[in-house]
Amino acid sequence: MNDCSLLRLNLTLISPSLSYSIDSIKTKLKANPVLLQIPIGSGKSFTGLVDLITRQKITWQGSSLAYDGRAFETSALQASDDPDVLQAASEARTTLIEQVADLDDDFAELLLGQYSENFDAVPAGKLQEAVRRVTLTRKGVPVLCGSSLKNKGVQPLLDAITAYLPAPNERNHDLVRWYKDDLCALAFKVVHDKQRGPLVFVRIYSGSMKAQSAVYNINRNGTERMSRLLLPFADQQIEIPSLSAGNIALTVGLKQTVTGDTIVSSKASAAAAVRRAEKEAESKSSSHRESSSLALAGVEVPEPVFFCSIEPPTLAKQADLEHALNCLQREDPSLKVRTDPDSGQTILCGMGELHIEIIHDRIKREYNIETHLGPLQVAYRETILQSATATDTLDRTLGDKRHVVTVELDVRALRESSTSCDVTFEEEVKTQLSADVKEAVENGVQSAYLQGPVLGFPVQGVKTVIQHVRLEPGTSAAMVSACVSRCMLKALKLAGGQVLEPVMALEVTVGEEYLSPVLADLSQRRGTVCDIQSRQENKVLLATVPLAEMMVSLSLKILR
Structure with missing residues (x-):
């Protein structure tokens, strides 16, 4: 993983398996999970969790529909608690200590020196410091438990963000170092407001951003003036005069900036960063490589795989439709719009059926244009x-x-x-x-x-x-x-x-009695079975299927 991050397991699923979730993180995310909590209960019976570092039990007792997860109780584990929970917590904490010791040499020396006779006696503060070092060096990813349905586990998650993730001045980003104290920010989201125009969310990596100032967009090779600077709090924004590195800002007035663009204070600042990069380079080849990538890594968007024509209800609405599509493209880099050279039709290209349906619905809901979509087609190459x-x-x-x-x-x-x-x-x-x-x-x-x-x-x-x-x-x-x-x-x-032909990687989880009908259905869709695995009482079918055969979702018998 490129950045230090936290992972949170959702335990409101039916019969979730903690060990399976950890294995999935290893295989699918290619990360090294460091489990910091274990759940108490699962599914509908999930009531709390045990913090393996502090050996504290955190419980949420609310069960009504109006319960929002704000009220919770924290207490130390007692000998009178559930024996199964005590045993699981003890084994998990021992595993955590051994795992962190393997990843952090300082912590290993501490264990072998002061706590060689009893590893479990290591203080919570020392263990937390070691976990933070492991996170900052990207040797491991802290994993926490929780439930999104009732907001259980949100408070420990927020505490973990401040405890383990790096502060802005702790990041060793070569590109940011070249800018020194000058502004360097990444535009990661664009939202269109009918009154204020495009609102651009930016993350400030270095320097500070000020309202009523001009900024230089490296990707667009142009200068724009920012009229207002806002600090977002959920759906509320507070107007502020300036904001420093490490914060997320909402800017008003940047009409050319799109998602993934790098914003700096001026063209001279970008040129100075180039000179610093070239000065640090040891050879001409490395100099060319580094100085050509002075923009922050934006969003990598694959080529669209679905497309269809889109038409306004009347020719009088064509200009309004073009404006709506231009705005939506700035917000969503995965949306592509082109004109067919033969028919002159406007072609909408997206990542899937649902993606295009959402775009169609937004045009109707936000721009009040009743459009007609042509037949959905697969993008061949x-x-x-x-x-x-x-x-x-x-x-x-x-x-x-x-x-x-x-x-x-x-x-x-x-x-x-x-x-x-x-x-x-x-x-x-x-x-x-x-x-x-x-x-x-x-x-x-x-x-x-x-x-x-x-x-x-x-x-x-x-x-x-x-x-x-x-x-x-x-x-x-x-x-x-x-x-x-x-x-x-x-x-x-x-x-x-x-x-x-584009193909889709498919994973189907079914009971063993439904395996034969699923295999027959995949065969009719020209699918190729890659593997059949066992997961608890179910079978997991891994296959690849041509995308054209998945235009209509798998039949209900498969979904069941």
């Missing part, structure tokens, strides 16, 4: 199976001007996991071509990537190498791009195209 070389010459006369260009290029398949497409030039070609011609060549290649040779789907996993470009004087950039696109189509056909 194309790639090539082998390398191929092609040459093409375009000779065309427009008016009294003759345009002649010859292109030779090579297409190669990238590794299977690659979802991008690259274009490079041979060294000799790169030095001969002007910047305008190179841009025209790249535009032609990118245009060819949009429609594959098999069924016209976008191409991925292909690398194009421009080997030769020759053009007569006066040949326009548009003709160069057209020739390159035509040559690309030839090469892609020669390389042997293949359609790629």
Whole structure:
């Protein structure tokens, strides 16, 4: 995990297994869980938890529908308590002490020195300090228990955040260090307000942010003026003059900033950070690598897998629909909107059926536009199976001007996991071509990537190498791009195209008596069974299924 974090287990599920939850954290999140609490009861009988560090019992007694989890009792474990709870707490605390000792050398020395005869006698304060060191060094992730339904366990969770997670000045982020005391913040959410316009949530990593000040957006390469600065408290905001590092602010007036953008105080501040990064670098290669990534890591959004057309009720509402879609795209980076070049329709691209349904509902509810959605379709891709070389010459006369260009290029398949497409030039070609011609060549290649040779789907996993470009004087950039696109189509056909179908990783938990019908249903959906595991009294089926076969959710017999 990239950041220090806390994990909280929800124990209101039916017959949850603590050990299974811990194992899931290890296998699915690739983290090293450090269990700090054990539950008292589970499911509907979950009433409290035991803090393994302090050996205290925390209980919530409310059971009515109006109970909000605010009232709770804290008491030390007594010999008169449930023997099973006492034994479980003792074993879990011993495991915790041994685990922390394996991860923290200072704590291990303390145990072997002062508490070698009785590990359980180690003070709670020493154990808590060791857990914090383990968290800060990212060797382990504290895990706590709770219930979201009745807010049980919320108070210990908040205490754990302040006890174990790092303060802003304890983070060793190279990028933030280069900015020193200058502003460096990350825009992580955008919300549109009808009266105030776009409201941008930012996390301040260094320096301070002030109202009525100009800030520089590294990703957009532009300066914007912030009119107001607000401190958010749930659904309330308090206007403030400034805010320092470590806080989350709500800004008003940043009209170009989107989710994932990095905001600094000025362009000069960004340039100074570049100089510091280059100064610290030990070689030219590392200097280039570091100085090219002065933006904070934003949100990594995969390509959409579903798309459908969206139309307004009348042409008079088209401009309003475009405005609504622009606002929603700023809020949601996973939403893509494009125009179909053949039909002129507006195409909505999202991550799933539910995602597109939510967007459709928000347009109706927040922007008062009754839109019509076309049939939902899966976003297929194309790639090539082998390398191929092609040459093409375009000779065309427009008016009294003759345009002649010859292109030779090579297409190669990238590794299977690659979802991008690259274009490079041979060294000799790169030095001969002007910047305008190179841009025209790249535009032609990118245009060819949009429609594959098999069924016209976008191409991925292909690398194009421009080997030769020759053009007569006066040949326009548009003709160069057209020739390159035509040559690309030839090469892609020669390389042997293949359609790629998105698949869904599926995990189905069923009783053993329903396993056969589920397997039959998956077979009808062209699914591939990867594994069948046992989990308590149930069977867990792991499979991959083509996304097109999952357009309609699994039948009720599977869900049951």
